[in-house]
Each structure stands twice: as structure tokens, then as C-alpha cells.
Amino acid sequence: MQTSTLFKFLLGTGFVMTVGLVGCTSSNQATDSNPSQSSTPVRADVPNPVVPTYSGIKIDGSSTVYPVSEVAAKEYRKEKGDKAGAIDVKFSGTSSGFKKFCAGEIDINNASRPILKEEIEACGKTGVRFYELPIAFDALTLVVNPQNTWAKDITVAELKKIWEPAAQGKITNWNQVRASYPNQPLKLYGAGKESGTFNYFNEVTTGKPNESRTDYTASENDNELVAGVLKDPNALGYFGLSYYEAKQNELKALAVDYEGRGAVLPSRETVEKAQYRPFSRPLFIYVNITAAQRKPELQAFVTYYLDNAKRFVTQVGYIPLPDEGYRLTNLHFYQGKVGTVFDGVPQPDLTISELLRKQAVF
Secondary structure (H helix, E strand, C coil): CCHHHHHHHHHHHHHHHHHHCCCCCCCCCCCHHCCCCCCCCCCCCCCCCCCCCCCEEEEECCCCHHHHHHHHHHHHHHHHHHHCCCCCCCCCCHHHHHHHHHHHCCCEEECCCCCHHHHHHHHHHCCCEEEEEEEEEECCCECCCCCCCCCCCCHHHHHHHHCHHCCCCCCCCCHCCHHHHHCCCCCCEEECCHHHHHHHHHHCCCCCCCCCCCCCECCHHHHHHHHHHHHCCEEEEEECCHHHHCCCCCCEECCCCCCCCCCCCHHHHHHHHCCCCCEEEEEEEEEHHHHHHHHHHHHHHHHHHHHCCCHHHHCCCCCEEHHHHHHHHHHHHHHHHCEECCCCCCCCCCCCCHHHHHHHHC
């Protein structure tokens, strides 16, 4: 029996709904037997979880994941026609998306990082339980303007020197980054505070996901960052790989040297081989369980999304998971695996093989 058919059968018997209502761990596997799996505590004074009451599907969150979900919605409308219903895909940043998600304002949150402890607690207070569904890998890319003839690579230590809060107003020229660089102004472009990319980048560079210098051009819209670097010969910026590849003839990517292992450029191959570190990261969609149980149109769309995720991810330029990764993601959705395997803390430098191991024991 194919997985999609199996899921429809399970829905008909009420099996998936029962599992989803038990708690934020699978009914088939206790949390104690899986230390990497986190539950979502639901307060006793919230007997009825908040759930979107509007018709159709609302998606928000990460601008990095946005292109994948937008393609999924577009293809779904094309295939289903009027039966697809209304699908609204927006982006406001991963953190902002989780605020809306935990408040029951959206059905799906696109996320460029795993859910954090404070977000798990926020969802618990409103009774929102969720499916955590990895869909792709991304290579966070450091870029400069092509008129920059001096920078070809950068170390993580240099990135910390540039972006830590203590650098504000002090590290303002390129020659302060590396003595061989010219005495040119250093103009920075990076993710806004509501972006999961902001948290991930800071966790990797400064060790503190919420701390960064603030005297830089910030945006949750990666296209705005791309435009800024394109216009500024002194720019240094960071954003997702697909945004770089869309303008790779007009931008220049820097190779990253991690712990003295040698400078490596971002690419599908270097991510798959765990060579591009520490800026490789998984991308997710989080789905409101109660909404999926009560809204057949959401169940159908998520099933379609997961069944075709590899194609959509490839189409927008991200790195697809291995087939085993998508098989596990589909299986977790069909079996009602609820909660997160990331303990509610940022986990930078995660490789594809490490993600698969986490999925396998979920």
C-alpha cells in the first residue's frame, strides 16, 4: 500500500488523530527511550488548543523556505484547480512566524532553524502541537560585490571579529578584518532579528543566537540583502544559497575556513559531503496538528508537499535530502510523530547524515 493511500486509510480510522491528541511524543515510542526527542508541555488550564478557524491554508515564516512553499502552493493549485482552495504564502522571518504559529494564526510555519525552547513553551501555553518536517538543506552563503578584488575567503574567527556586539562602531574597515585587505569601508548586510538565519548565523559566529552588532543593513527579506550587496562595492553580506545562485553572475561567494580545515565554497556537493561547515543547515515546515486534523485541505496539501518536496527543493536551488530523509519525513507525518528532535536549542553545524540519524530514532 502506498504511503499516501495508507495515510488516507489511517485518517479514515481515526488512528492519526488519536496519536496526535495523545501528546507531543509518538504513542508508539516513549520520550524516555529517545533522549533527543523533546515534548511540548501543554498547560492543564488550556484544555482546547487554539486552531486557525479560517478556511484555506495560511503559511508564514522563513524567507529562506518561502520559495519552496511558494512553488509547492503554485504547483498544487495548477494540479488541483478550484479544489486546491485558498493558499496564502507569506514570509516575516522564522521567529515572527513561530509567534503567529503558536498563537494559532497560521497553519504552517516555514523555518530555517529548529524550534527553540521559548517557542515550544509558547506553543504549550496555547495548546498548539506540531509536526516538525525537514524538507531540505541550505548553505548559508557569505557574499561580496564582484568589485571586491581582495577577498576570496574568510574564516569563522574573522566573522566573529566582524559581527560580535563588541565590533559595533569599531570594526568598520576591511583592513581591520585582515591586514592584507585595503583600507576600504566595510558595509555589512545581514538577516533581521525575526529571521531564523539571524539566530543561526550568530550561534555559529559569536556563540550567542540573539546577539550581534546592530550597525548593519538588516532585513528578513533576502532579496533586499541581495540588492544591497549588488549596489555596494564595499559590502559583505550573508543569505541562503538559492538567493546567491539566482544572482551568481553578479555576486561573489567567499569560501569559508572552519577551524583551519581549509577554505570551502558553498555548493550542493560540499554540503552533501559535510565539507561546507559550519554554515550548512536543515530547513523545515512546522504543521499545526489540530489544524491538520480538522482541515482536510491542509492534510491534502501537506501530503502533496511532502510527496513532491525533492522536486520543489531542487527547482528553487536548495539541496534536497536523500530519499531516505523524505521517506522518514513522510512516515513521521503519516504516523503522527509529534514534537521536535532538536531539544529546543540551536544546533549549528548539523550534517545531512546527523539529521538522518535524528529522524531515524524519532
